[in-house]
Amino acid sequence: MGLRRDAGRLGAAMFAPALLYIVALVGTPLVLAFLYSVGNVKVGSVGYEFVGLDNFISVLQSPTFRGALLHSFLFTVGAQLIVIISANILALALVDRFRGRGLVRFFILLPWVAPISLGAIGWKWILDSIYSVINWVLVQLHLVEPFDAPMWLGEGALAMLSVIMVHAWRMLPFSTVILLAGLTAIPKDIPEAAAVDGAGFWRTHFQITIPMMTPIINVAVLFGVVFTFTDMTVVYILTRGGPYNSTQVLPSLAFFTGILGGDLAEGAAISVFLVPILVVIAWLMLRLARRAEVV
Amino acid sequence: MSKKKRSKSSTISRRDFVKAAGVAAAGVGTSVAFPLGGGAQERKTLKILQWSHFVPGYDKWFDGEFCTAWGEKNNTEVIVDHISLGEINARAAAEVAAQQGHDLLMFLSPPAAYEDQVIDHGEIYQELEGTWGKPIDLGYKSTYNPKTGKYFAFSDSYVPDPANYRQDLWSQVGFPNGPDSWEDLHKGAKAIKEQFGNPCGVGLSQELDSNMALRGLLWAHGGAVQDEEGAVVINSPGTLEALKYMRKLYEDAQTAEVLTWDPSSNNRGMLAGKLSFACNAISITRTAEKQNPEMSEKIQLAPALMGPVRRIAAEHVMDCYVIWNFADNKAGAKQFLVDYIGDFANAFKASEFYNFPCFPQTVPNMDELIANDPAAKPPDKYKVLGTVLDWATNIGYPGFASAAIDEVFNTFVVPTMFATVARGQATPEEAAATAEKEVKRIFDKWK
Numbered sequence: 001m002g003l004r005r006d007a008g009r010l011g012a013a014m015f016a017p018a019l020l021y022i023v024a025l026v027g028t029p030l031v032l033a034f035l036y037s038v039g040n041v042k043v044g045s046v047g048y049e050f051v052g053l054d055n056f057i058s059v060l061q062s063p064t065f066r067g068a069l070l071h072s073f074l075f076t077v078g079a080q081l082i083v084i085i086s087a088n089i090l091a092l093a094l095v096d097r098f099r100g101r102g103l104v105r106f107f108i109l110l111p112w113v114a115p116i117s118l119g120a121i122g123w124k125w126i127l128d129s130i131y132s133v134i135n136w137v138l139v140q141l142h143l144v145e146p147f148d149a150p151m152w153l154g155e156g157a158l159a160m161l162s163v164i165m166v167h168a169w170r171m172l173p174f175s176t177v178i179l180l181a182g183l184t185a186i187p188k189d190i191p192e193a194a195a196v197d198g199a200g201f202w203r204t205h206f207q208i209t210i211p212m213m214t215p216i217i218n219v220a221v222l223f224g225v226v227f228t229f230t231d232m233t234v235v236y237i238l239t240r241g242g243p244y245n246s247t248q249v250l251p252s253l254a255f256f257t258g259i260l261g262g263d264l265a266e267g268a269a270i271s272v273f274l275v276p277i278l279v280v281i282a283w284l285m286l287r288l289a290r291r292a293e294v295v
Numbered sequence: 296m297s298k299k300k301r302s303k304s305s306t307i308s309r310r311d312f313v314k315a316a317g318v319a320a321a322g323v324g325t326s327v328a329f330p331l332g333g334g335a336q337e338r339k340t341l342k343i344l345q346w347s348h349f350v351p352g353y354d355k356w357f358d359g360e361f362c363t364a365w366g367e368k369n370n371t372e373v374i375v376d377h378i379s380l381g382e383i384n385a386r387a388a389a390e391v392a393a394q395q396g397h398d399l400l401m402f403l404s405p406p407a408a409y410e411d412q413v414i415d416h417g418e419i420y421q422e423l424e425g426t427w428g429k430p431i432d433l434g435y436k437s438t439y440n441p442k443t444g445k446y447f448a449f450s451d452s453y454v455p456d457p458a459n460y461r462q463d464l465w466s467q468v469g470f471p472n473g474p475d476s477w478e479d480l481h482k483g484a485k486a487i488k489e490q491f492g493n494p495c496g497v498g499l500s501q502e503l504d505s506n507m508a509l510r511g512l513l514w515a516h517g518g519a520v521q522d523e524e525g526a527v528v529i530n531s532p533g534t535l536e537a538l539k540y541m542r543k544l545y546e547d548a549q550t551a552e553v554l555t556w557d558p559s560s561n562n563r564g565m566l567a568g569k570l571s572f573a574c575n576a577i578s579i580t581r582t583a584e585k586q587n588p589e590m591s592e593k594i595q596l597a598p599a600l601m602g603p604v605r606r607i608a609a610e611h612v613m614d615c616y617v618i619w620n621f622a623d624n625k626a627g628a629k630q631f632l633v634d635y636i637g638d639f640a641n642a643f644k645a646s647e648f649y650n651f652p653c654f655p656q657t658v659p660n661m662d663e664l665i666a667n668d669p670a671a672k673p674p675d676k677y678k679v680l681g682t683v684l685d686w687a688t689n690i691g692y693p694g695f696a697s698a699a700i701d702e703v704f705n706t707f708v709v710p711t712m713f714a715t716v717a718r719g720q721a722t723p724e725e726a727a728a729t730a731e732k733e734v735k736r737i738f739d740k741w742k
Contacts, residue, residue, distance in 0.1 A: 044409035154551035243554035262408030
């Protein structure tokens with residue numbers, strides 16, 4: 001009995017740091033964000049006054065906010081489409097043993113383990129208006145004129161494509177590792193039986209492998225969606241929301257409005273605007289994760 | 296990440312003692328405006344946060360010479376933390392949230408939103424006026440709130456934002472002294488792009504330099520974000536003229552490059568020999584002198600361009616120190632600012648003429664200095680900055696800096712308005728109406 005009580009205390013003691021961490025660094029800021037979003041808090045204000053939904057009504061009148069909302073969806077859906085297709089291909093390529101597989105896996109994981117700010121700065125130079133290595137190659141091949149090279153971050157559509165591609169580059173390793181784990185969990189006798197029955201690669205892949213991996217693919221997609229919806233690093237470093245707000249997303253707009261602009265309440269309202277959607281996504285994620293465990 | 300430098304002496308050698316005694320002796324006779332308190336033996340601390348200056352030599356002088364001497368004279372350990380300019384606002388917000396941090400924090404734009412969190416800096420101005428005269432209007436309008444009668448910051452200096460042009464290119468299209476007006480800029484830049492391919496570089500991005508350059512263009516054509524009383528007037532005939540001009544300039548003389556920029560991009564564009572023109576502080580020419588002497592001879596400076604209504608430009612950077620209400624050493628911070636202004640002649644030289652004084656009498660021989668700079672080619676390259684007070688103004692022109700103006704600035708309403716017209720995404724009338732709606736929404740929040 002005493003041993004069980006001691007074990008219970010030990011368990012609570014070991015769980016406490018994690019709980020404290022979550023409450024202090026996730027729970028408290030989240031509660032503050034909600035409080036700020038219905039208050040009149042500015043960076044320099046003292047005190048707090050409840051203003052109801054005024055901040056939400058105010059941001060909804062802003063064309064910049066409406067644009068950022070649209071761009072957030074475009075950014076997320078675009079990046080996740082690229083990530084999930086590419087991760088599937090990579091996972092298939094990496095599941096079999098081959099010489100140098102460890103090294104290839106290491107290189108593929110690099111974008112995920114390196115700080116995103118470093119990676120984004122690297123891409124900023126790759127896409128730079130003067131020193132872009134891509135443009136240098138295009139000019140050397142006489143495909144474009146020196147003063148007429150593509151401005152990857154200066155055209156609305158190209159800039160959005162650029163931030164989507166860079167974010168996909170960043171998220172790809174994470175999804176690849178998840179899908180690789182799912183792929184290796186499929187019992188080998190199932191595809192072998194399909195091969196004996198005469199099923200080719202494509203038929204096996206689309207009618208056996210992908211259906212069996214659906215729960216784990218969902219987990220990868222949902223994690224990716226949450227990470228992408230809430231990310232501002234790539235946009236902030238590459239375009240700062242430009243040109244003319246065509247890559248502005250909700251997290252970057254929240255930062256510009258709340259921290260640089262000084263209106264913390266409106267910044268908070270922008271940042272929590274997606275919370276209801278993200279809550280539904282998180283609920284789905286947990287539900288599907290449970291199904292994945294069963295698989 | 297901040298760089299931290301301390302001027303301290305935990306153990307005092309005989310040499311240190313003699314040196315300190317010398318500094319103390321030098322300080323005899325200078326008044327102490329703000330009694331620092333504490334007993335004679337009590338050593339105080341003064342914590343300062345400011346940007347890593349564009350001119351490294353300035354930080355060397357500030358940290359290593361001025362702060363060290365001031366700390367020894369005032370029995371104070373002076374700790375100077377440096378951060379990059381992009382991190383200042385986030386750091387200030389964090390200090391206010393925590394109600395602790397530095398005694399002195401320097402912003403690079405008027406921090407009106409923090410008015411409730413800072414002391415009234417009026418007494419520092421009053422103390423200095425007796426010795427150095429009144430501050431310039433630009434400093435006054437950047438730090439004073441006429442509605443509350445409070446000085447929410449103290450400005451020691453500002454950075455001019457002249458025109459930078461490639462003399463070798465402009466000479467070949469009939470403008471040996473560069474463009475004098477916005478109309479000259481269009482004519483000359485168009486000819487240069489057609490003949491040599493070099494585009495013009497008036498920024499249209501969501502960054503500092505574009506924000507400044509486009510305000511100059513707006514004001515020169517008679518437009519403004521607000522009037523003298525702080526009423527929103529951005530949707531005006533003057534604004535429409537400025538927008539039409541920008542469309543013309545972009546189509547004839549620029550490329551989409553100007554929509555991709557960060558604050559250092561126009562520097563790189565000029566130094567790489569690509570751009571024919573840019574609006575920027577003297578960072579371009581100073582960098583050229585150190586890194587690309589050949590290009591340095593080609594890049595010359597001109598005053599703000601003349602528009603149909605006036606010749607005007609925004610200051611490029613406005614140094615604004617604040618002393619928090621929660622600062623531990625308010626008296627020390629005030630005295631530090633008073634003494635710093637007293638030594639501003641050295642600050643001006645250490646900044647390589649980057650920082651211009653808000654109290655001009657502190658640098659009485661400024662015209663002589665800027666007309667004979669041995670590093671410049673020709674030596675009188677910076678002489679044009681002698682007229683800066685005739686054309687430089689504050690961000691809220693013709694009104695005062697305010698929290699609303701600051702949010703309009705930091706959410707890039709003006710560059711977005713110009714960029715949408717330049718790219719043909721909106722007509723001038725549509726862009727001005729959209730900007731007006733957004734500016735009014737922001738102003739309503741801060742009433």
